[in-house]
Amino acid sequence: MTLFEELKTAAADDWADYTHHSFVQQLGAGTLPQAAFRNYLIQDYLFLIQFARAYALAAYKGDSFDDLAKGQAGLQAIIEESELHVRLCAGWGISREQMESAPEHPATVAYTRYVLDVGMQGDLLDLHVALAPCVIGYAEIGNRLKPALDANPEHPYAEWIAEYSSEDSQQMADDATANIEQLGARFLSDARFPKLAQIFATATRMETAFWQMGLDLGAAEE
Template sequence: MTLFDELKTAAADDWAAYTHHSFVQQLGAGNLPQPAFRHYLIQDYLFLIQFARAYGLAAYKGHSFEDLAKGQAGLQATIEETELHVRLCAGWGISREQMAATAEQPATVAYTRYVLDTGMQGDLLDLHVALSPCVIGYAEIGARLKPALEANPEHPYAEWVAEYSSEDARRLADEAIAYIDQLGARYLSPARFPRLAEIFATATRMEAAFWQMGLDLAAAEE
């Protein structure tokens, strides 16, 4: 069992609430209200800006060339991920500049600053554990939703599902799992696991809150 598996097992209820959230279920079924997806996507663009900063922090915190390279690769992948958001929002006539000018919602601020604060206070293991629910969870969700996409070529959220069910998404998730194991071998002690489990569970709950934000913002417009 990997360290990530141990963390996921310790936060099993929170992980299920995140990866099987109503937002995700509706997205997979293709009946998620478009305003909910739009609000989520814009906030996720702002979220990714802060996550790119977190990977920059990971590079700064590194103690080896591999650590630096991992931070740089995460930063680059996060920047590239924003292009999906730009393309989809362009279809609604929303520009990158308009997205960047949108106010961050409390759920966006809470999650991203929690990750950055965890990284500032702790070491690379703390930071990558805080990052892991996003990169690994999205690949897990994408893989689970992929059959719905294959069954319906006209799926309204086909591009999103295709992005996170791709081989690249799975590769990034697998690399993140392996790197957490490497960091665990370097930094982990039995006494430290409860703190890591707390970090992981908190970040996972914030992922679920992020989905809920999309639903709540759409409901507020009705």
């Protein structure tokens, strides 16, 4: 198994809770309340600002031009991803400025600052393990939901599913998996795996909490 697969196996229950959360299931079925999706998108836009900072930190933590290039590529990909949120929210008359001025939900703060804290305290391997549930998990979810889009081109969440099932998203996930494997060859020891597994499981549980936040905010508007 790759290092990522080992981490995923060690956190199997947490990973299943995240990737099969009710938010995801409803999104795929097209039954997710619009208010839940809208609130999620706004918070995810704020989330991506902090994740972009995490990739900038990854570049700073690098000690080779290859490390720097990977940090830069991750940062650029996050900036491009944020445009999906801008386009979708514009359809509800919500501007970029309104999104940026929205208050961060505690779930957004907890998750993003955890990743940044892991990166500040640890090395590149710690940081990329903390980033992995988002980068790789969204591609896995997008790929699993793609048949729903293929079956219904008028799917209410077609653009979101198309984004995360796209070749670019799948390639980014593959690159992230390969990068963790390479960093493991540089930094991993048997004694260190339990800490990495803890980081991965914690970040995965925070992804689950992020989905739940979307459902809760949507329910509050009903």
